[in-house]
Amino acid sequence: MITSRQNQWFRRFRDAIREHDREIVIEGPKMVRDAIAVGWRPIAVAVDVGLAVPGEAAAEMLPFATELFKMLTGTRTSQGMAGLFERPEGTLERIFARRDSVIVALDDVQDPGNVGTMVRLAAAFDAAGVLVTPGCADPLGQKAIRSSAGAILEVPVARVTHEELLAAAAQAGLPLFVADGSGTRLPPPAAGAILVFGNEGSGVSAVLAEGATKIAIPMSARVESLNVAASAAILLSRSYDRRVV
Amino acid sequence: MITSRQNQWFRRFRDAIREHDREIVIEGPKMVRDAIAVGWRPIAVAVDVGLAVPGEAAAEMLPFATELFKMLTGTRTSQGMAGLFERPEGTLERIFARRDSVIVALDDVQDPGNVGTMVRLAAAFDAAGVLVTPGCADPLGQKAIRSSAGAILEVPVARVTHEELLAAAAQAGLPLFVADGSGTRLPPPAAGAILVFGNEGSGVSAVLAEGATKIAIPMSARVESLNVAASAAILLSRSYDRRVV
Numbered sequence: 001m002i003t004s005r006q007n008q009w010f011r012r013f014r015d016a017i018r019e020h021d022r023e024i025v026i027e028g029p030k031m032v033r034d035a036i037a038v039g040w041r042p043i044a045v046a047v048d049v050g051l052a053v054p055g056e057a058a059a060e061m062l063p064f065a066t067e068l069f070k071m072l073t074g075t076r077t078s079q080g081m082a083g084l085f086e087r088p089e090g091t092l093e094r095i096f097a098r099r100d101s102v103i104v105a106l107d108d109v110q111d112p113g114n115v116g117t118m119v120r121l122a123a124a125f126d127a128a129g130v131l132v133t134p135g136c137a138d139p140l141g142q143k144a145i146r147s148s149a150g151a152i153l154e155v156p157v158a159r160v161t162h163e164e165l166l167a168a169a170a171q172a173g174l175p176l177f178v179a180d181g182s183g184t185r186l187p188p189p190a191a192g193a194i195l196v197f198g199n200e201g202s203g204v205s206a207v208l209a210e211g212a213t214k215i216a217i218p219m220s221a222r223v224e225s226l227n228v229a230a231s232a233a234i235l236l237s238r239s240y241d242r243r244v245v
Numbered sequence: 246m247i248t249s250r251q252n253q254w255f256r257r258f259r260d261a262i263r264e265h266d267r268e269i270v271i272e273g274p275k276m277v278r279d280a281i282a283v284g285w286r287p288i289a290v291a292v293d294v295g296l297a298v299p300g301e302a303a304a305e306m307l308p309f310a311t312e313l314f315k316m317l318t319g320t321r322t323s324q325g326m327a328g329l330f331e332r333p334e335g336t337l338e339r340i341f342a343r344r345d346s347v348i349v350a351l352d353d354v355q356d357p358g359n360v361g362t363m364v365r366l367a368a369a370f371d372a373a374g375v376l377v378t379p380g381c382a383d384p385l386g387q388k389a390i391r392s393s394a395g396a397i398l399e400v401p402v403a404r405v406t407h408e409e410l411l412a413a414a415a416q417a418g419l420p421l422f423v424a425d426g427s428g429t430r431l432p433p434p435a436a437g438a439i440l441v442f443g444n445e446g447s448g449v450s451a452v453l454a455e456g457a458t459k460i461a462i463p464m465s466a467r468v469e470s471l472n473v474a475a476s477a478a479i480l481l482s483r484s485y486d487r488r489v490v
Contacts, residue, residue, distance in 0.1 A: 121471070123468050124464040125465065126465040151467070151468050154467040218482075219370055219482070220368070220489075223368050223395070225394075226366070227365060227394075227478075230475070233471070237479045
């Protein structure tokens, strides 16, 4: 049983929770099982010895003293289990390979709750994948993972610079669309396009907005704008309806 | 200049921020001005003496020592000004009087960010008003006000029990609709109806869901459900389009 904060596993889990750089932590028996099922590579699984949890044969099981386990993770989310994984990285190639849907790009979206919610929306409305620029909150941080409600497992997510995004879009011949109140009231594209959602305060950066088509969501003049995740919900839902329903 | 934590005004502002019961606090010169402009009744306005802020003739101005002012409120949101107001209460009568739109009801929505976001959506899509049941986070708490991004001033909000809501709906002859994946893929009503959104975990309470029409939002099977504010964004936007566009 692991009882010390000096233990190498404790420190490795803690660092992965803080930094989620090359290794990340997934909380809860269901999420851990689901992550392994979709092909994420488990390094080890920490279990709270005080709680009876079902065994997870696919990775090394590490019994943690209850008090130490609680230092790592919230008891409600983890339910006595946390998995350490190699950070999964979606690739541009995989995301751009699908042409029957749209691609979602998050540009400097800073709130991890918004990022997680938008990953959930991308999965719900069957987007080809999610691109995140360097200024975004990390979709693989704990808060974003929680806000995604498991959907982070269902949709490929790739980190890209503005330049990589523009180059890949040009090469694939995919136009960019942004939600912008000053734009035109157009239905969003059903497929073969990139929908870009920008920073909560300043919107989509100029370099991406420049060549993009601006779509205005019809609304009353009583507010200036919508929350970025609300805009994404409306446009992705409409795109899905045009494609599928 | 007010310099002491024992000062009666300091304590009154602090209590209003904590309890937002009979008095509430609005932060920032623009929000304070806008609140007065829409008819909210100001009791006093606290200003940080260290910051030059434009005068507000409509209420008593109280100069606070910078350090004391910072104890009350976040500097970024307040920008040196916070207004104490009588808690505004929307009435059922006023909200039910409008028949050219839908009414939004929030049933035990617990996250203040979600409540604020949905108030903003109600304003954006010109709902007649927002009803909140006793289990909801308070739309007039600081976090909900911030998430509403000023929209709390643009839409009447009334607190109701389940019984009051059902009685008013019956009297007005307005049907209830809830977002529910097990329901039918129907377009949401354009007007003359109540759209009910429920708790993040358990959904709409049985007493309200019972007689309601369940609307399923078309989506892929990759997620089980949407975030409640995302559902509201999609349904309210569609309702608005059917009514206005």
